[in-house]
Amino acid sequence: MQFDLSEVRTGVITRAKGCPLRGDERDPWGLISNAGLAGLMVPRAFGGLGQGVFETALAVEEMAAGGIGAALADVVHRQAVLGGRLIAQCGCANLQALVLPGFCSGQVRICLAMDAPDPTQRAPHFGVYVENDALHGHVAAPKGLADATHLLIPARDLAIFGLAGQDSTLYLVSIARAGIISEYGLRFDGVQVGDDDRLGERGQGWRVLRRGLGLNQIVTTAALLGAGRVAMTLGKTGAETFADPSDPLQASLQAPLARHWAGLEAARVLLHKAAWLADRHRPWLAEANAARLIAGESAVALAEHAIPLVGPEATRLWRDARATQFSAVSHTTVMRCIAGQTLDLPRPVAARR
Numbered sequence: 338m339q340f341d342l343s344e345v346r347t348g349v350i351t352r353a354k355g356c357p358l359r360g361d362e363r364d365p366w367g368l369i370s371n372a373g374l375a376g377l378m379v380p381r382a383f384g385g386l387g388q389g390v391f392e393t394a395l396a397v398e399e400m401a402a403g404g405i406g407a408a409l410a411d412v413v414h415r416q417a418v419l420g421g422r423l424i425a426q427c428g429c430a431n432l433q434a435l436v437l438p439g440f441c442s443g444q445v446r447i448c449l450a451m452d453a454p455d456p457t458q459r460a461p462h463f464g465v466y467v468e469n470d471a472l473h474g475h476v477a478a479p480k481g482l483a484d485a486t487h488l489l490i491p492a493r494d495l496a497i498f499g500l501a502g503q504d505s506t507l508y509l510v511s512i513a514r515a516g517i518i519s520e521y522g523l524r525f526d527g528v529q530v531g532d533d534d535r536l537g538e539r540g541q542g543w544r545v546l547r548r549g550l551g552l553n554q555i556v557t558t559a560a561l562l563g564a565g566r567v568a569m570t571l572g573k574t575g576a577e578t579f580a581d582p583s584d585p586l587q588a589s590l591q592a593p594l595a596r597h598w599a600g601l602e603a604a605r606v607l608l609h610k611a612a613w614l615a616d617r618h619r620p621w622l623a624e625a626n627a628a629r630l631i632a633g634e635s636a637v638a639l640a641e642h643a644i645p646l647v648g649p650e651a652t653r654l655w656r657d658a659r660a661t662q663f664s665a666v667s668h669t670t671v672m673r674c675i676a677g678q679t680l681d682l683p684r685p686v687a688a689r690r
Contacts, residue, residue, distance in 0.1 A: 346392055349377070353396040357403030360653060364484070365405065366412050370443025374400075378422040383437035385421065390552065391612040393417060394559040398605075401563020404650075407636065407657040410553070410560035415481055416440075418556060419489055419549040420447030424509065427536040427545050432509065436487065448485030448512075450523055452476050461543055463505055465525055466493040472508070472516070472528040482523070488512055490525075491542045507542035508534045554625040554671075555615065557661055558608045561632040564658050565601045568639035568651060569594060575646025593642045600635030604628045623679040626671050633662055 342350070356372035358365050369375055377393050379385025386392075393413075401409045421440050424433060439445035452464050465474035472492055487509055494506045508530050510517075516528035537545035576590040607628035614621035640655035662668035676682045 342395075345388070346395055349386070349388060349392045349396050350399050353399035354403075356400055358400050358409060359404035360406060360408060362405075365409065366416055366446065366484075367443060369400070369413075370441075375416065375443050376421060376437070376441030378417055379425050379437050379441055383425070383433060384441035385425075385437070389612075389616040390555060391609065391616055394555055394608055394612045397556055397559035398563045398566075401560040402566040403563075404567055406564030406567055406654045407557070407560045407661050409563070410557040410661065411480065413560070414549075414553045414556045415449060416447055418552050419449055419546075420445075420487075422552075423489070423536055423545065423549045426548070427507075428509065429533055429535070431533045432536075436509070439486075445487055446481065446485050447487055447489055447509075448479050448481045450476050450479055450488040450490045461491075461505075463491055463493045465490055466495055467506060467508070467530065468495045470530055472510075472525040472530055475522055475524045477522045478519075479523070482519070485512055488517070488523070489536075489546075491546050494540055494542075497540045504540065505542035506539050507536040507545050509536055510534050551622065552615070553666060554622070554629050555608065555612055557664075557666075558604065558611075558625065558629045558632045561629070561636045561658060561661060562601055562605055562608065564654050565597070565632065565636035565639050568636060568643050568654050568658075569598060569601070571643040571647045571651050571654075572639055575643055579646060590646075593638065597635040597639045597642075600631050600638075604632035604635065607631070623675070626675050626679070629666075630668070630671050630675070633658065633668060637662070 352372060352374060356368055356374060358368060362368060366375070373386070374396055376383070376385030377388050377396060379387070381387040397409060397413055401407065421437065424436055424440070428436070436445055440447075450465065452462060464476040465472055472490065474492070490508045490510065491505045492508060493504070510528065510530060514528055516526045518524040518526060536542075572594050576587065576594070579586070579590070607624050611621040611624035611628060614624065636658040637655060640651050640658055643651035644655060677684055
């Protein structure tokens, strides 16, 4: 693993710095597209930059450090990872040629049409099923639906559902296709699909989708690092404003900054290792979980420290960073994964219910 950044990676950081997101933008993905970063993980043949997970983590941290903080993670994961990366890796040639150029230019936007997972259930629930090459079913209105042009739809395949190792099929369809009704969420009434709409093999939809869902750990951690940097700057400004260097109060203002600076640096090293491993198709989840845990705690603590010093701006950073600890992959879930999968500890009785 190289700690010196290559010229390409330095260029990605420079481009990301040219797209500072303060957090008050209505359409952050539009600004990212205008900066030429939408196709970061899309091959050059389709107008993308052809970069990997490592470069994406660098770009996300730099953009988040512009002020938007942890709120950036969701939109980047939904578009760049579940959109561009999955299509480039698992879509057929016709689908790639049809969708990816528009995706890189910002004209195509992706939305995951799937109900939020039930944390009490080990298997995912799919509100949509496919029968005789037609989609039927209903899902709650997903995030990003208002701006979406295409829907990423995991659907139970009734022809093979229940067979060992086969659970669903993943499709990408235009939101304008006949049979898609935006009414109390999204309803699918005989939406015709074919092989050109499919991502991956039939019956392997959940496995394909998990490739993208898992990378949420890396994207979120990168955004938390950016949020931590912003909160650190606010905390330093507050310390310099509210206390003279000779004031004993300076010690209490500086100690949290020093402690959590160390946390951010440790999380960054773990994140870069996880991204490096992911690009080489090697196990990376343990490092990503550890990075997410440390980055989340440090970003929240730094923002909380800055709130009485600078007020509303730090409050927004704290809110968004804290929200990541209660997301689908919560703080508790991360610790449970480290305990069970990394340390090989027995699963607590309460978690089995």
